Amino acid sequence: MATTACFVIVGKNDSPIYESEVGSGPRKDEAAHLHQFVLHASMDIVQDVVWTTQNMYLKVVDKFGDLFVSTYVTAGQAKLMLLHDLKSEDGIKNFFQEVHELYIKILLNPLYVPGSKITSPQFDARVRMLAKKYL
Amino acid sequence: MLGVARGRAHLVNVVDRPLPKGKTEVNLSAFAFLFSELVQYFQTKVNNVNELERKLEEAGYGVGLRVLELLCHREKANRRETRLLGILTFIHSTVWKALFGKQADSLEKATTEEDEYMISEKELLVNRFISVPKDMGQFNCGAYVAGIVKGVLDSAGFPARVTAHFVPIEGQLRPRTTILIKFSPEVMLREQRMG
Numbered sequence: 001m002a003t004t005a006c007f008v009i010v011g012k013n014d015s016p017i018y019e020s021e022v023g024s025g026p027r028k029d030e031a032a033h034l035h036q037f038v039l040h041a042s043m044d045i046v047q048d049v050v051w052t053t054q055n056m057y058l059k060v061v062d063k064f065g066d067l068f069v070s071t072y073v074t075a076g077q078a079k080l081m082l083l084h085d086l087k088s089e090d091g092i093k094n095f096f097q098e099v100h101e102l103y104i105k106i107l108l109n110p111l112y113v114p115g116s117k118i119t120s121p122q123f124d125a126r127v128r129m130l131a132k133k134y135l
Numbered sequence: 136m137l138g139v140a141r142g143r144a145h146l147v148n149v150v151d152r153p154l155p156k157g158k159t160e161v162n163l164s165a166f167a168f169l170f171s172e173l174v175q176y177f178q179t180k181v182n183n184v185n186e187l188e189r190k191l192e193e194a195g196y197g198v199g200l201r202v203l204e205l206l207c208h209r210e211k212a213n214r215r216e217t218r219l220l221g222i223l224t225f226i227h228s229t230v231w232k233a234l235f236g237k238q239a240d241s242l243e244k245a246t247t248e249e250d251e252y253m254i255s256e257k258e259l260l261v262n263r264f265i266s267v268p269k270d271m272g273q274f275n276c277g278a279y280v281a282g283i284v285k286g287v288l289d290s291a292g293f294p295a296r297v298t299a300h301f302v303p304i305e306g307q308l309r310p311r312t313t314i315l316i317k318f319s320p321e322v323m324l325r326e327q328r329m330g
Contacts, residue, residue, distance in 0.1 A: 012290060050292075051325065054214045075207030075215050076200055076290040097213070104204055105149050114200055114290075122148045 005135055006035040006083040007127065009103065011115040012076060014043065018118045022131035035083050038062070042069040046079055056100070057093050072096035076114075078103065084135065095134040102126055157209060157233060167264045174265075174276060184274045192282035192297075199286015206233055215291070219318070219326050222291050226284055227254055234283070235260045240311075250318045254284070255302070259312040275299045277312040284314055294319040 009018040021032070042062035049058050050073050062069040070092050072080040080096050080103075106118055118124075177190040207215065210229050216222040227242040245251035265276050277299030285297040296317045301310040 012292075050215075051217050051329070054217055056213045056215055073215065074204060075211075076204040077292050078204075100208065100213070101154065102150050104154060104208055105152070107201055107204055108154075109149055110197075114197070120148075120150065122150045126150050 005085075005131070006032075006039065007099075007131065008039055008081050009099075009118070010043070010079040010081065012078060013115060015115055016117070017078065017115070018123070018127075020124065020127060020131075022128060022135060035067075038064045038067055039069060039081055039083055042071070042081070043079070046071050046073065046081070050077075057096060059089065060087075070096075072100065074100055074103065076107075082135075088135070091134040095130055098130050098134075099127055102130075154205070154209070160236065163260075163263075166260075170261055170276075170279070171264070173279075184271050188274065188278040188299075191276065191278040192285065195279040195282025195284075196286040196289075199283040199288075200290040201286075202230055202233065202283065203287045203290055206230060218329065219293065219322065222288065222293055223252055223254075223316075226287055230283075230287060245315075248317070250320075250323050252316045252318075254314040254316070255311055256314075257304075257311045258309065262312055273301070275301055275312060277314065280312075281314050284316065288316070288318075293322050295322070 005022045007020050007022050008016065011017045021035075041064075045061050046058065049061055049071075056072050056074060058071045058073060060068045061071045066085050068084055068087065070082045070084065074080070080099055082092060082095070084092070102123060103118075106112055106120065106123055107114060112118075173194065174187075174191070177187055177194075181187045181190060206225075206229050207213065210233075211225075216225050223242060227239045231237065231239045239254045240257050241253075241255045243253045243255070245253060259277050259280060261276050261279055267274050267276075281297045281299040285295065288295045288297070296319075298315050300313050300315060302313045303310040
């Protein structure tokens with residue numbers, strides 16, 4: 001069980017699509033900024049790694065202190081990024097795969113503009129549920 | 136207010152419904168009718184043939200990026216395409232099969248240019264019931280399909296210019312439709328680097 005984790009989905013043009021704080025750890029305000037910073041900093045690495053493999057799950061791409069950044073890139077170049085401090089690769093992989101499926105369902109909605117923020121509360125609830133289950 | 140059916144299915148949110156399996160087919164007449172409406176609608180919104188083609192392309196673009204994400208998940212077991220030939224054969228076989236029920240007739244590389252590829256179809260589905268009047272010149276409703284192809288390529292990270300053209304074939308009344316794909320220089324550079 002990861003004590004603290006931050007999850008974001010970044011669109012093809014590096015636009016934020018969705019973000020949430022998941023996990024059960026105590027939250028500090030300054031930590032939230034740090035999390036964002038670490039995630040943003042690892043985007044460049046993802047950009048390079050993405051063309052070296054056909055797998056969507058890129059595993060841990062970057063680390064900062066005791067924080068790890070795991071990434072999953074979909075066919076349409078949407079990046080699912082998770083910041084976590086405990087390693088549980090299988091759980092994270094399952095989490096990514098299920099969120100990917102949710103993302104496709106949202107994308108298939110003709111009224112959703114690709115690359116825009118996902119505002120659906122049902123999507124948010126599902127992601128939090130999956131985070132509880134796998135992380 | 137639209138006449139929305141108030142069945143149970145309507146109450147379930149999209150995230151709670153399973154992804155479509157892709158086994159269902161749509162009646163061709165229904166599709167042709169809808170497509171003809173689309174073309175007619177755009178015709179009222181544009182001033183010239185070029186704009187009309189742009190509009191059709193834009194309509195196809197959205198289909199393309201959704202189809203890529205869905206098919207890579209459903210048919211390719213979550214593998215991304217990172218190579219040029221990989222994504223082209225994916226379009227030629229997987230995408231075409233899902234959209235038109237068959238593989239495209241041919242996928243060729245242009246003889247003159249390194250960065251140009253062509254997907255040809257003797258009788259493109261969207262063009263089956265369409266004949267273009269003389270005064271519209273080179274207009275081709277295949278622009279919609281070109282838009283789909285562009286959508287797939289763009290969102291997979293292979294930006295390209297995609298256009299649809301009629302190419303006459305000898306001994307046949309109807310010309311075939313060729314989708315011409317010209318990749319951006321950065322795509323070719325990346326391909327070279329990957330060897």
